[in-house]
Structures are given as C-alpha cells and as structure tokens.
Amino acid sequence: MEARAIFETLKEKFGDAVVELQGEGFTPPFVVVAPGSVRDIARFLKEDPALSFDSLMSLSGVDYKDRFAVAYHLYSMKHRHAVGMKAMLPRESPSLPSVDDVWPAANFQEREAYDLFGFVFEGSKDLRRILLPEDWEGHPLRKDYKYAEFYHGIKI
Amino acid sequence: MEALARSLVNFVPVLGGVPLWTITLLVMVASAAVVLVFALTFEGVGSLVLRKVAGDIQARIGPNRVGPNGMLQFLADGVKLVLKEDIIPARADRLLFRLAPYFVFVGSFAAFVVVPFGVGLIAADLNIGIYYVMAVTSLVVVGILLAGWSSNNKWALLGGMRAAAQIVSYEIPVGMALIPAVLVAGSLSLQAIVKSQGGLFGIFGWNLFHDPFAFFSFLLYFTAAQAETNQTPFDLPEAESELVSGYNVEYSGIRFGLFFLAEFGDMFIVAALATACFLGGWNVPFVSVAALPPVWGNLLSLGVFLGKAFTMVLIMMWVRWTLPRLRVDQLMRMSWKYMVPLTFVNLLGVSLWLLLFHGKGIPQMIASLFG
Amino acid sequence: MTGMTARGEALRTQEMTINMGPQHPSTHGVLRVILTTDGEVVTRAVPDVGYLHRGLEKIGERVTYAQFMPFTDRLDYLAAMNCNCAWAWAVEKLAKIEVPERAEFLRVIVAELNRISSHLIAFGSFTADMGAFTPFLYAIRERERVNDLFEMICGNRLTYNYARIGGVSGDAPPGFLEKTKEFLDYFEPKIDEYNNLISYNKIFVHRLANVAVIPAEEAVAYGMTGPNLRGSGVPFDLRRDEPYSVYPKFDFKVCVGTGERGKLGDCFDRYMVRINEMRESVKIVRQALAQIPEGPVMAKVPRVFKPPAGETYFRSECPRGETGIYVVSDGSANPFRLKIRTGSFVTMNIFEKVTKGLMIADIVAVIGSFDIILPEIDR
Numbered sequence: 001m002e003a004r005a006i007f008e009t010l011k012e013k014f015g016d017a018v019v020e021l022q023g024e025g026f027t028p029p030f031v032v033v034a035p036g037s038v039r040d041i042a043r044f045l046k047e048d049p050a051l052s053f054d055s056l057m058s059l060s061g062v063d064y065k066d067r068f069a070v071a072y073h074l075y076s077m078k079h080r081h082a083v084g085m086k087a088m089l090p091r092e093s094p095s096l097p098s099v100d101d102v103w104p105a106a107n108f109q110e111r112e113a114y115d116l117f118g119f120v121f122e123g124s125k126d127l128r129r130i131l132l133p134e135d136w137e138g139h140p141l142r143k144d145y146k147y148a149e150f151y152h153g154i155k156i
Numbered sequence: 157m158e159a160l161a162r163s164l165v166n167f168v169p170v171l172g173g174v175p176l177w178t179i180t181l182l183v184m185v186a187s188a189a190v191v192l193v194f195a196l197t198f199e200g201v202g203s204l205v206l207r208k209v210a211g212d213i214q215a216r217i218g219p220n221r222v223g224p225n226g227m228l229q230f231l232a233d234g235v236k237l238v239l240k241e242d243i244i245p246a247r248a249d250r251l252l253f254r255l256a257p258y259f260v261f262v263g264s265f266a267a268f269v270v271v272p273f274g275v276g277l278i279a280a281d282l283n284i285g286i287y288y289v290m291a292v293t294s295l296v297v298v299g300i301l302l303a304g305w306s307s308n309n310k311w312a313l314l315g316g317m318r319a320a321a322q323i324v325s326y327e328i329p330v331g332m333a334l335i336p337a338v339l340v341a342g343s344l345s346l347q348a349i350v351k352s353q354g355g356l357f358g359i360f361g362w363n364l365f366h367d368p369f370a371f372f373s374f375l376l377y378f379t380a381a382q383a384e385t386n387q388t389p390f391d392l393p394e395a396e397s398e399l400v401s402g403y404n405v406e407y408s409g410i411r412f413g414l415f416f417l418a419e420f421g422d423m424f425i426v427a428a429l430a431t432a433c434f435l436g437g438w439n440v441p442f443v444s445v446a447a448l449p450p451v452w453g454n455l456l457s458l459g460v461f462l463g464k465a466f467t468m469v470l471i472m473m474w475v476r477w478t479l480p481r482l483r484v485d486q487l488m489r490m491s492w493k494y495m496v497p498l499t500f501v502n503l504l505g506v507s508l509w510l511l512l513f514h515g516k517g518i519p520q521m522i523a524s525l526f527g
Numbered sequence: 528m529t530g531m532t533a534r535g536e537a538l539r540t541q542e543m544t545i546n547m548g549p550q551h552p553s554t555h556g557v558l559r560v561i562l563t564t565d566g567e568v569v570t571r572a573v574p575d576v577g578y579l580h581r582g583l584e585k586i587g588e589r590v591t592y593a594q595f596m597p598f599t600d601r602l603d604y605l606a607a608m609n610c611n612c613a614w615a616w617a618v619e620k621l622a623k624i625e626v627p628e629r630a631e632f633l634r635v636i637v638a639e640l641n642r643i644s645s646h647l648i649a650f651g652s653f654t655a656d657m658g659a660f661t662p663f664l665y666a667i668r669e670r671e672r673v674n675d676l677f678e679m680i681c682g683n684r685l686t687y688n689y690a691r692i693g694g695v696s697g698d699a700p701p702g703f704l705e706k707t708k709e710f711l712d713y714f715e716p717k718i719d720e721y722n723n724l725i726s727y728n729k730i731f732v733h734r735l736a737n738v739a740v741i742p743a744e745e746a747v748a749y750g751m752t753g754p755n756l757r758g759s760g761v762p763f764d765l766r767r768d769e770p771y772s773v774y775p776k777f778d779f780k781v782c783v784g785t786g787e788r789g790k791l792g793d794c795f796d797r798y799m800v801r802i803n804e805m806r807e808s809v810k811i812v813r814q815a816l817a818q819i820p821e822g823p824v825m826a827k828v829p830r831v832f833k834p835p836a837g838e839t840y841f842r843s844e845c846p847r848g849e850t851g852i853y854v855v856s857d858g859s860a861n862p863f864r865l866k867i868r869t870g871s872f873v874t875m876n877i878f879e880k881v882t883k884g885l886m887i888a889d890i891v892a893v894i895g896s897f898d899i900i901l902p903e904i905d906r
Contacts, residue, residue, distance in 0.1 A: 027620065027838070054747050054748065055747055055750065057851055058868035060853050062864045062866075071866075073853065080769075103748060103750070104750075107876055108875060108876040130576060132580065133577075141585055310543060389658065395658070395888070397655060398553070479659060479730055481657060481658025482730055484886065486733060
C-alpha cells in the first residue's frame with residue numbers, strides 16, 4: 001500500500017491523533033502522529049490485515065533542535081511495503097508509550113533512545129541504559145549535550 | 157626390589173658390608189628417578205609433538221623458533237613455567253590451592269610405576285597392577301576438585317564439579333573394560349597380562365584378537381579412558397570456550413605446569429594400559445624377547461612397547477584435534493546409559509567365552525586346527 | 528534437595544550468578560552476559576552490552592559525509608566492505624547520485640567476497656566455540672586469500688575504506704579479476720570439505736540441533752534479520768526482496784533453514800544457512816565477474832558535497848543481518864542525524880528469551896549461532 005493510502009486509512013481511524021504526512025524528500029514517507037497514541041496506532045498498523053506491519057526495522061530518536069522526534073521504520077513481510085511513523089516530542093520531559101509489546105524488537109532500540117536521548121518510554125518492560133554506564137550524566141545524542149571532562153576521575 | 161638389591165650385592169661384592177635395606181632403598185629411589193625422568197621427558201616431548209601434530213592437522217607450521225625446527229620448544233616452555241610468578245588469588249583457600257596440583261601430578265605419575273616398559277623393565281611388578289592404576293589415578297579427581305573449589309572462582313568451581321562427575325562416572329566403564337584382559341591372563345599384574353599375550357606370531361596372541369568381546373572391550377576402554385582423563389572430545393572440565401579454562405583457570409607458573417604435565421602423563425598411561433592389556437605390550441612379533449640376552453631383550457621390548465604406546469598417543473591427539481566437545485548432559489548420558497551397560501554385557505560375554513572354550517581365543521583355536 | 532546435613536539441617540541448593548565476559552573466549556568480543564545458573568542449567572542470561580561504545584552516531588554528526596566512510600570500517604571489522612558500501616548506497620539514495628555501473632559491479636564483488644570471509648569467521652569461530660579448533664584455522668587459511676585480494680584492490684587487509692560516495696576509490700588493478708576467479712575456483716570445493724569435516728559430525732549436530740529454537744513469527748517480531756532470520760525459515764533477503772545496486776542482474780538462491788537435523792530455527796539451521804550462503808556468494812561473484820562492464824568507477828560528485836535536505840532510510844544485506852542507515856540531512860555538509868541499525872544489536876534483543884533453561888555450553892552455541900560482533904552492537 002502506498003504511504004498516502006496508509007495515511008488516509010490512519011487518519012480515518014484515529015482522526016486528530018494523525019497529524020500529517022511527510023512525503024517530499026522523505027524515503028520512506030513518514031506519518032506524523034501524536035505521541036500519546038503511538039501504541040494504539042502501532043497495534044493497528046500491525047494487526048490490520050491490509051497493513052500488517054509485522055516488522056519494526058528501526059526505531060530512532062532525532063533531535064530537531066526545537067523538538068525531539070522518535071522515528072519508527074516499519075516493514076510488512078506479507079505485503080512487502082514500508083512506511084515511517086514519527087512522533088514529535090517536546091524538549092521538556094519527552095515521553096511516549098512504549099511499543100515493545102507490539103514489536104518485541106523495540107525493546108533494545110527504546111533502551112538505546114532512552115540512553116542517548118533521554119526519552120521515557122512509558123510501560124516499557126525493561127527501560128535501563130544500554131550502551132552507556134548506568135551512572136552516566138546527560139544524553140550524548142542531544143544537540144545541546146555538554147561533553148563531560150571526567151568520568152569517575154578518569155579523563156575522557 | 158629386594159631381589160634386585162640382593163643381585164646387585166652379589167654382582168658388586170664391595171657393597172656386601174652395607175645393610176641390605178639401604179641398598180633396597182637406594183634402588184627404589186633410583187628406579188623412581190628413572191621413571192620420573194622418563195615421565196617428564198615424555199611430557200616435554202609429548203607437548204612438542206602435540207603441537208607439531210596440531211600444526212600439521214590444522215594446516216599451519218607449529219612451533220619453529222626455539223632450536224632446529226622448534227625441537228627445543230618444550231624446554232623453553234618448561235623454563236617459562238618454572239620462572240613465572242606463582243599467583244595465588246587473594247581470597248583463595250591457600251593451603252588447598254597449593255596442595256591441589258600435587259595431588260593431580262602424583263596421581264598421574266604414580267601410575268607410571270607399574271607400566272611394563274619391557275621384559276624386565278618395570279619399576280614395581282605389583283600383583284594388583286591394574287587395581288593399583290585405577291586406585292592412584294582416582295587421586296586426580298581429588299586434586300581437580302580441590303583446585304576448582306579452592307580457587308574461589310566460579311568457572312573453576314564449575315570445572316571442578318564437572319571433572320568430579322565425569323571422572324567418577326567413567327571410572328566404571330574403564331575398569332569394566334579392562335577386566336577381560338585380567339580374565340584372559342588370570343592375573344591383575346600387568347606383567348603377567350603382557351606375558352599371556354605372547355606367541356602366535358606375536359600379533360595374534362594379542363587380547364585384541366582373542367575374541368569379539370575383547371576387541372569390543374578395547375574400543376570401549378579407549379573411549380572411556382579418554383573421557384576419564386579429560387581429553388577432547390571429553391575435555392569438559394577445561395572447556396576453554398565455555399569455562400575459560402575450568403579448574404586450572406587461576407593457576408600460574410609451575411603449579412599450572414604440574415596440571416599440564418599430569419595431563420600428558422594421563423595420556424601416556426591410557427596409551428600404555430591399552431598397549432599392555434590389549435595390544436600385546438612389549439611382545440615383539442616373531443621374536444621371543446625373554447630368550448634374548450637381557451640387554452637386547454629389554455631394549456627391543458622397550459622399543460616395541462613405546463612404539464605401540466606412542467601410536468596410541470598419536471591417535472589420541474588426532475581425535476583431539478578433530479572432534480568437537482560434548483555437552484555435559486550428553487557426556488553423562490553416554491556413560492550411564494550406554495557405556496556402563498555395554499561394558500557389563502561385554503564382561504559377561506568374555507566370561508562366557510572363556511568358560512565355553514576353556515580360555516582359548518579365536519587365533520589359538522585356528523592354530524590348533526592346523527596342529 | 529531432600530538430603531540432610533550432619534547437623535540435621537535440610538540440604539538446599541542455591542542459584543549462582545556468574546559473570547560471563549566482557550573477557551571471555553567465546554563471547555566474540557566484549558559482550559558481558561550475566562548468567563544465573565542452577566548448577567549447569569541457566570535460569571536467566573541477561574546480556575550487558577556497551578563496552579565498545581564509541582559513539583559512532585555522534586561522530587557522524589561532526590564529520591562530513593565522505594569523512595564518515597572510514598568509521599563504517601569500524602562498524603563491523605569482519606565485513607568492512609559491506610558497511611562501506613551500505614554507507615555509500617545510503618548517501619547516494621539520499622542525494623540521488625547515479626553511480627557508474629562498473630563501480631557498482633566492483634562494490635558487489637568486494638561485498639560478496641567480504642560476505643564469504645565474514646561467514647568463514649562465523650563458521651570457524653562457531654566450531655571453535657563448540658570445541659573443535661581445527662576448522663577455525665581452515666577458515667582463516669581461506670580468509671587470508673580474500674584479504675590478499677582486498678589488499679590488491681585497496682591496499683588494506685582489515686579496514687578497507689574502499690567505497691566512495693559516487694563510486695569506489697580505485698578501479699580493479701590488472702589481474703584482480705583473474706585472481707578473484709582463481710580464488711573462487713579454489714574456494715568452492717572447500718565448502719564441501721567443511722561439511723565433511725564438521726558440519727555433519729555427530730557430536731556437532733547433537734550440540735546444535737533443537738537448541739535455541741526460534742519460530743519464524745518470533746524471529747520477525749524480534750526484528751531478527753539476515754542469516755538468523757533465514758535460519759528460522761523466512762525466505763527474506765534484501766538483495767532479492769528490496770533490490771539495490773546491481774543485484775537484480777544476478778541469479779542466486781535465498782538460503783533458508785530447513786530443520787534438517789532438528790526443529791526449524793535451531794542453532795544448526797542458522798549455522799547451515801551461513802555455509803550455504805557462501806556458495807551463493809561465490810555464484811554471485813562469478814556472474815559479476817562475467818558481466819562487469821568497462822567504464823569509469825567514480826561519478827561526478829562535488830568536492831564539497833552537500834546533499835539536499837531530507838530523510839532517508841536505506842537498508843542493505845550485511846553478513847550479520849540488515850544494516851539500516853537512517854540519515855537526516857539539513858542540507859549542510861554534515862549529516863544532521865545518523866542512526867545505524869545493525870543486525871547484531873537487534874538480534875541480542877531475543878537473547879534473554881531463547882537462552883532460558885539452556886545449559887552453559889548452549890549459551891556459547893547460541894552466541895556463536897547468532898554470529899554477533901561487538902563493534903556492531905555497541906557502535
């Protein structure tokens with residue numbers, strides 16, 4: 001199914017929770033959704049027989065300077081089509097529901113986004129830092145990250 | 157030993173004034189030293205051969221830096237092991253940690269005493285030879301368990317536990333698989349077992365060809381003995397890729413060296429027992445070594461014995477570099493569900509054979525057909 | 528558990544927590560697994576990654592598109608060519624650059640050769656993990672010849688830095704294509720040798736069959752990709768199903784697990800997929816060698832390369848699963864955001880689930896059968 005059609009389907013089903021379609025310059029195009037309804041939309045995307053996005057290719061955090069975003073890249077093994085889903089988050093206390101019960105593959109990547117961006121995925125079954133040490137300060141992939149000079153007295 | 161001492165006194169009259177027990181003691185020490193030197197040399201050379209064989213099997217060269225063609229590598233290794241710092245982990249049980257390698261080494265070395273190297277070359281021809289070997293090699297398991305426990309390392313502990321379970325399990329099939337040889341010879345003495353395999357062109361007297369059950373016993377023995385001495389594919393207590401190095405992971409320097417030597421010693425003992433019990437020991441084909449002058453007879457029989465034993469060692473190395481490792485539950489299942497019952501059935505088979513055919517083997521029966 | 532001690536207390540057993548790694552011979556690098564075991568049986572195995580985290584994604588935001596190429600070598604040092612090419616393809620997709628056909632052919636040739644050498648290491652280290660050390664050295668022997676070929680074409684033996692945005696760094700030197708063909712003729716019979724040596728060895732099969740079975744739906748849901756996914760019987764290969772570069776020109780089979788020695792999706796199937804894939808890669812390289820056209824190997828790309836603003840997700844089939852590259856460009860010379868999704872990282876997600884109830888020796892088998900590599904997990 002084309003991205004435009006997917007967007008229409010979602011718009012019809014979820015109304016205002018589906019904000020816009022980022023088409024031009026985006027491959028694959030993104031359906032921008034409200035962060036609060038990410039899990040419901042994800043479940044619909046996975047379970048609707050015409051969509052059946054059973055594979056979460058990638059889950060990435062992005063820092064657009066004025067706001068954050070979480071980008072989901074989805075793929076359907078059955079229909080062989082792909083689409084992106086994006087949730088824009090405010091810079092203050094970014095949080096959104098976890099999708100790891102929809103796609104178990106999300107868990108590690110959510111942990112990564114939590115670690116490197118500081119996004120809180122509510123309802124995640126295991127949200128701990130993954131790449132950095134538990135007591136690391138700050139979230140390095142944010143654009144305003146200040147490089148620490150020392151870590152436990154060790155020069156970095 | 158006393159007889160040897162007495163003959164020495166007769167041979168060298170000057171010693172007549174010395175009390176007999178001193179000479180007996182000296183002879184004992186001397187023969188122990190000879191066996192020890194042999195064991196250490198074998199272990200040194202064995203490690204070199206192992207690495208060269210491994211090199212050949214694995215399409216590489218192997219050690220080639222120390223001495224011509226790497227021949228002195230084992231000396232360099234030995235010196236290195238002796239000179240390395242002996243590290244004892246901070247929270248280890250120091251006494252047991254130090255004691256463990258000696259148990260392992262003594263257990264393996266003491267078995268050399270009863271190995272019949274030649275027609276007259278045996279340090280002590282005990283009348284319970286096989287029984288003695290089984291008993292002293294069991295000391296190894298104590299040492300390994302102590303090493304695993306006292307290291308205060310979980311990997312070492314796991315290795316020690318695996319070793320204990322494995323060695324105890326495989327001692328039964330090993331013992332049971334050796335008994336057919338004892339039954340045929342009617343003696344537990346290794347020298348008597350070897351003697352019973354003489355005659356018949358030297359080859360067909362071997363217990364290996366005595367009857368089908370004996371042949372099968374040899375295979376069972378060789379497999380089970382590899383497991384008992386923790387050789388690959390049964391090297392679970394060490395299992396480098398799983399338990400890092402198992403029970404000896406915390407050892408360094410000469411203490412590690414002792415484990416290492418014991419491993420090679422075990423390898424030789426397995427080969428020597430297989431040779432003595434199934435492959436005719438020092439019996440030379442077509443020649444009656446006992447009738448030769450003692451020097452030539454001993455040299456010839458020693459050569460034949462070592463030739464056979466080293467061939468077995470080479471086969472063990474070949475197996476070692478070919479097969480992957482079993483999992484611990486598969487290992488246990490193999491012992492208790494297959495090898496133990498099979499060895500018992502086999503033992504029954506040999507006993508029935510001896511009873512029915514009055515102790516005669518197949519080659520003997522064929523020979524008697526032709527008069 | 529039913530016995531009594533000398534003092535009359537009931538005997539009890541206790542679970543043991545073991546730290547496997549980050550220095551351990553068979554965690555394939557600096558992976559740490561926290562094992563909770565009941566004797567030899569693992570009740571829980573939690574992977575702890577990140578010991579090799581170098582912040583490649585953050586570095587990517589500070590260097591230009593071309594400058595990031597050497598960093599992709601460090602993404603997966605056993606398959607650096609594949610990562611090089613993945614980055615080049617991703618940026619070319621973002622900037623819509625037409626690449627000369629000869630360059631694409633050369634990329635495919637080196638990528639497939641690197642797939643062979645990477646699978647050789649996977650095969651060798653896996654058998655070494657299982658206790659058979661010899662096949663490892665056989666694999667190294669063959670890999671050496673691939674390294675020689677790479678040294679010939681780009682001068683390096685491990686971190687190649689061969690691909691460029693818009694092409695490759697240099698044309699194949701004289702004799703390279705012939706040498707490659709020679710290697711293929713030498714290598715193809717070796718695969719049968721491996722199978723005779725170890726693949727169908729009884730002990731080996733018993734160690735792998737029915738261990739860590741992953742059904743197809745689960746493999747998809749957990750985002751497994753590449754040989755691990757195909758080991759579960761899902762015939763999905765990006766080279767065929769989402770074709771990129773010149774892959775559509777080649778005829779090859781997508782190898783899947785067949786459950787030939789146990790349940791579909793066990794360690795043996797994942798192992799066998801890699802063995803068979805080496806054969807398919809040989810086939811692809813042969814076809815590429817036959818069809819490679821003459822021509823330039825570099826497109827006209829401006830010195831100061833600034834792709835248009837936009838976002839692209841490109842994924843390519845690397846030896847350890849799909850490497851997805853998500854580039855956000857703001858029109859400047861540096862990537863605005865760069866995310867690399869790697870096969871090994873996502874695969875580790877399922878590790879805790881499949882290792883429940885296995886034995887310690889099986890943990891090693893599972894790690895080996897996933898063929899993970901730590902720089903790819905930690906980035």
